Amino acid sequence: MIAVETRTYRLGEYHPFEGGGRQFLYLVPAGAIFEMDTAVSTVIDAFNDGEVTHEQLVESLMEREFLYDDASELIGELFLTRIILASNAGSDASSASQEPLDPPPANFPLQSLVMNLTNQCNLSCQYCYEFGEDKVATPDGKPKFMDLETAKASVNFLLAQSSGRKAVHITFFGGETLMNFPLLKQVVTYANEQASAQGRSIDFSLTTNATLLTPAIIEFLSDNRIGVTVSMDGPPELHDQLRVFANGRGSYDVIAPRVKALIQGHRTRPITARVTLTNGVTDVVRIYRHLKDELGFHEIGFAPVTTSPDRLYAINELGMHGVLEQFHVLAEEYLEYALRGEMHGFTNVSDTIAELYQGVNKSHPCGAGLGLVGVGPSGDIAPCHRFVDSDTHSLGNIATGIDREKQSDFLERGHIHAKYDCHSCWARPLCAGGCHHEAFVRYGDTGHPNLHYCDWIRDWTDTCLRIFGAISAQNPEFLEKFAERKAL
Ligand code: SF4
Ligand code: SF4
Numbered sequence: 001m002i003a004v005e006t007r008t009y010r011l012g013e014y015h016p017f018e019g020g021g022r023q024f025l026y027l028v029p030a031g032a033i034f035e036m037d038t039a040v041s042t043v044i045d046a047f048n049d050g051e052v053t054h055e056q057l058v059e060s061l062m063e064r065e066f067l068y069d070d071a072s073e074l075i076g077e078l079f080l081t082r083i084i085l086a087s088n089a090g091s092d093a094s095s096a097s098q099e100p101l102d103p104p105p106a107n108f109p110l111q112s113l114v115m116n117l118t119n120q121c122n123l124s125c126q127y128c129y130e131f132g133e134d135k136v137a138t139p140d141g142k143p144k145f146m147d148l149e150t151a152k153a154s155v156n157f158l159l160a161q162s163s164g165r166k167a168v169h170i171t172f173f174g175g176e177t178l179m180n181f182p183l184l185k186q187v188v189t190y191a192n193e194q195a196s197a198q199g200r201s202i203d204f205s206l207t208t209n210a211t212l213l214t215p216a217i218i219e220f221l222s223d224n225r226i227g228v229t230v231s232m233d234g235p236p237e238l239h240d241q242l243r244v245f246a247n248g249r250g251s252y253d254v255i256a257p258r259v260k261a262l263i264q265g266h267r268t269r270p271i272t273a274r275v276t277l278t279n280g281v282t283d284v285v286r287i288y289r290h291l292k293d294e295l296g297f298h299e300i301g302f303a304p305v306t307t308s309p310d311r312l313y314a315i316n317e318l319g320m321h322g323v324l325e326q327f328h329v330l331a332e333e334y335l336e337y338a339l340r341g342e343m344h345g346f347t348n349v350s351d352t353i354a355e356l357y358q359g360v361n362k363s364h365p366c367g368a369g370l371g372l373v374g375v376g377p378s379g380d381i382a383p384c385h386r387f388v389d390s391d392t393h394s395l396g397n398i399a400t401g402i403d404r405e406k407q408s409d410f411l412e413r414g415h416i417h418a419k420y421d422c423h424s425c426w427a428r429p430l431c432a433g434g435c436h437h438e439a440f441v442r443y444g445d446t447g448h449p450n451l452h453y454c455d456w457i458r459d460w461t462d463t464c465l466r467i468f469g470a471i472s473a474q475n476p477e478f479l480e481k482f483a484e485r486k487a488l
Contacts, residue, residue: 004076007054010087011047015426017462019469026465029082031361031429033468039066039074043084051087110161111371112169114385115154115187117180118145119377123209123251125231126242127278127305127313129386130175134307134441137389145180146377153398154375155191159198161402168195172206173374173385181217188224207231207274209243211251213258218265229272230259230297234287241281242313256295263296270298272347277304277323278313284326292345301347302327306438309452320456331463338471338478343485352464353471354486355430357479362416362432369395369410369436373402383410383446386437393446410436413447421449427461 015026016036023036036044039061046052046060054075061071078084119130119139130137155170162168170191172184188204195202205227221228232255233239240250263271273291277284284302291297304323307314315323330346337344344350364370369383376388379398387393395410396403416422419433433439434450434457442452471478482488 004072005054007086008051009047009054009057009075009079009084010051011044012082012085013426014083015462015465017465017469019466020471020473022469022473024465024469025083026426027082028426028429029361030359032081032359033356033465033472034081034083039064040078040083043075043078047084057084108370109164110158110168110373111165111367112171113154113158114171114173114372114374114388115146115151116173116175116374116376116385116388117151117177117183118175119389120144120179121174121176121209122179122211122245123176124244124246125209126244127276127307127311129306129437129441130389133311136387136393136437136440138391139389142376142378142380142389144377146183146375146379148183148186150375150377150379150398151183151187152190153379155187155194155202157375157398157401158202159194159200165200167201167203169203169205171385172204173388174207176212177206177208178212178217181212185220188226203227205229209251210255210258210262213255213262215261215265218262221262222266222268225268227269227272228262228266229274230255230262231276232259232273232291233275233278233281234283235290235294238281238283238287242276242278259295259297263298272299272301273297275300275302277302277315279315279319280313282315282319282323282326284323285329288330288346297345299345299347299350301351306435306441308441320453324456324459327460328463331467335467335470338467338482339475341475341478341481343482348460349464349467350482350486352430352461353468353479353482354488356464356468357483358488361429364411364414364416365432365434365436369407369414383436393440410446413445415447418447419449421451425454425458427454427458430461431457 013028015028017024017026023041025034025036027034042060042064043057046057057075058068058071061074062068119137129135158168158170177184191202204224207229210230210232233243236250236252239252243251245251275287288300291300304315304320305313327348331349334344334346334349372384373395374382374385374388375398376382378389380389381395381398381402382388382390382393383395395406412418414436416428416432422428422433434453436446438450439448440446442450
């Protein structure tokens with residue numbers, strides 16, 4: 001290490017943004033947000049012509065009436081937070097812009113298990129990743145419905161593999177989850193018994209197409225505080241384009257009354273809609289208004305369909321640009337709500353705000369294969385629900401345990417270190433290369449970065465940063481309330 005006074009500095013890696021009339025820096029190696037005041041911007045301006053020495057930086061600050069000691073102290077702080085880096089010294093120069101993120105430990109404790117109760121579905125949505133043209137599942141010869149023994153073994157597996165965690169999570173999934181509702185009920189009882197015997201708790205949620213909801217099911221979900229996400233794509237003329245029964249009939253008329261009953265009858269958790277955007281179903285604002293104002297969903301999240309670009313329902317570049325513009329409209333609305341102290345239901349903003357609040361800096365895009373696994377009806381373990389029943393992606397079986405070799409191969413390939421294209425991208429603390437499943441569908445490799453949407457991701461991340469900055473400048477209490485509500 002060399003003496004501070006003889007250091008030469010260069011700028012670190014950050015993304016500047018403005019929010020609520022204030023200037024901020026998003027510090028990429030740390031995934032942290034730093035407010036830029038006059039002193040910090042004086043230091044940054046000093047780099048206009050390239051590298052600068054410690055003494056030159058001190059002088060720039062003294063010209064702004066800083067005392068020598070205060071200037072040195074500020075430079076030291078900026079060095080520690082990696083806004084400026086040493087560029088002329090052996091180990092100090094290890095301050096390359098890439099902050100090494102440790103690989104996760106081999107025995108990283110599980111947090112969530114997605115239990116695919118069945119691989120059968122009573123709808124034939126044309127874009128479905130489980131049944132459509134891009135499917136990775138190989139269900140032939142495997143059970144169609146999970147049995148109680150496999151479900152119990154999955155619960156035991158989750159509890160055994162999550163030691164140290166007081167609370168864990170089970171998400172019920174399908175196929176259509178409610179086609180195996182009798183098993184779901186048994187699992188809730190069993191899992192609660194097992195967890196409470198260990199002084200722990202399990203939180204439950206499910207995803208459903210809502211076609212099979214009945215008053216009795218709604219009562220059970222409410223009584224057991226089970227979170228519900230409904231897959232729904234908007235008003236009938238949009239929803240019915242691809243969410244159809246086997247005979248091609250749209251499912252809107254069947255699900256709308258059931259959704260209303262669910263929202264009215266489920267008293268213990270907010271109800272979320274999950275919208276899949278496809279070619280021709282990109283009118284985000286209209287979909288949001290319908291689901292929020294006409295049906296009464298509490299929260300609505302949107303995701304463009306995961307598919308090869310040549311499918312008819314894939315969204316092209318122009319379509320994605322339109323989606324982004326509409327996301328901006330809802331994002332502005334989100335900000336207006338937040339400044340009034342009100343919650344808005346657009347989860348694409350709230351999920352990112354939650355990550356920014358926590359200073360997330362991801363080694364992997366999501367928990368798949370790490371804190372989360374999916375289990376199929378056969379008991380096969382997959383990185384997440386989207387890989388369930390796929391022989392290529394199996395990580396073992398619930399009866400024999402997780403195959404650590406396969407798991408580490410999946411995680412090593414998905415680690416941000418292995419994604420060289422992402423190393424110079426400022427959005428990587430949140431994106432980390434994007435969904436493994438999408439990467440496989442697009443590039444044939446779960447570890448490939450999703451380079452087809454980088455500009456989109458960076459624009460959207462910048463938008464969320466600006467909203468975060470504006471809220472923290474103008475109504476910081478909202479963020480405290482938000483964090484409390486989301487238990488961050
Ligand atoms: S996939 Fe693209 S946007 Fe995401 S981290 Fe990599 S380079 Fe950045
Ligand atoms: S791999 Fe993709 S679908 Fe699976 S949990 Fe991660 S982001 Fe979600």
